[in-house]
Amino acid sequence: SQTIHQWPATLVQPVGSPLSLECTVEGTSNPNLYWYRQAAGRGLQLLFYSVGIGQISSEVPQNLSASRPQDRQFILSSKKLLLSDSGFYLCAWSVWGGGTDTQYFGPGTRLTVL
Amino acid sequence: KQEVTQIPAALSVPEGENLVLNCSFTDSAIYNLQWFRQDPGKGLTSLLLIQSSQREQTSGRLNASLDKSSGRSTLYIAASQPGDSATYLCAVEDQFYFGTGTSLTVIP
Numbered sequence: 001s002q003t004i005h006q007w008p009a010t011l012v013q014p015v016g017s018p019l020s021l022e023c024t025v026e027g028t029s030n031p032n033l034y035w036y037r038q039a040a041g042r043g044l045q046l047l048f049y050s051v052g053i054g055q056i057s058s059e060v061p062q063n064l065s066a067s068r069p070q071d072r073q074f075i076l077s078s079k080k081l082l083l084s085d086s087g088f089y090l091c092a093w094s095v096w097g098g099g100t101d102t103q104y105f106g107p108g109t110r111l112t113v114l
Numbered sequence: 115k116q117e118v119t120q121i122p123a124a125l126s127v128p129e130g131e132n133l134v135l136n137c138s139f140t141d142s143a144i145y146n147l148q149w150f151r152q153d154p155g156k157g158l159t160s161l162l163l164i165q166s167s168q169r170e171q172t173s174g175r176l177n178a179s180l181d182k183s184s185g186r187s188t189l190y191i192a193a194s195q196p197g198d199s200a201t202y203l204c205a206v207e208d209q210f211y212f213g214t215g216t217s218l219t220v221i222p
Binding site (some may be wrong): 032034036038041042043044045046049059090094096102103105106108 | 147152154156157161165205210221
């Protein structure tokens with residue numbers, strides 16, 4: 001069966017510090033991978049998606065970047081965090097097949113930037 | 115553990131019809147409830163967010179209601195269009211628990 005891992009679960013970082021959130025998927029090959037963020041009081045927003053190794057699409061201009069160094073690894077990074085980067089970050093995977101593209105979500109990381 | 119169910123699983127309607135999608139959840143102690151649409155091969159798009167203290171939200175032809183006490187939310191789509199065809203998901207927070215989804219097809 002497939003599983004998705006995200007870590008850490010909770011993170012408190014000072015403004016200006018770097019960030020690295022990791023997401024890994026097990027039990028599937030060549031998944032589509034997604035990073036979402038939900039800021040306080042806002043809807044979930046798609047940040048990045050990837051259809052393969054080294055292929056990253058950004059949905060919104062921002063202070064963050066994403067990388068996919070391996071087929072089932074997706075990393076969200078920042079060189080210098082801003083207060084506005086605070087929020088709940090979700091990673092998801094999907095595999096197109098049988099006419100469906102169901103997304104499966106990780107447990108999330110709650111980031112607080114102080 | 116929170117369980118979120120959506121009914122129906124699939125729906126096909128002619129263009130112009132009004133329709134209702136249903137979402138039910140087992141634990142009424144929720145923070146927010148969101149409705150999303152998912153288009154094939156794309157990420158989720160947040161449509162409406164209802165905070166736990168609110169009873170409904172509206173955006174264009176969409177109206178979502180929330181009844182925490184009964185563990186239900188509905189998404190009302192007025193005057194449906196072919197471009198509304200997608201999978202619709204609800205999710206309750208603050209940990210995200212997603213519903214099973216409703217696949218909507220609007221026939222021109």
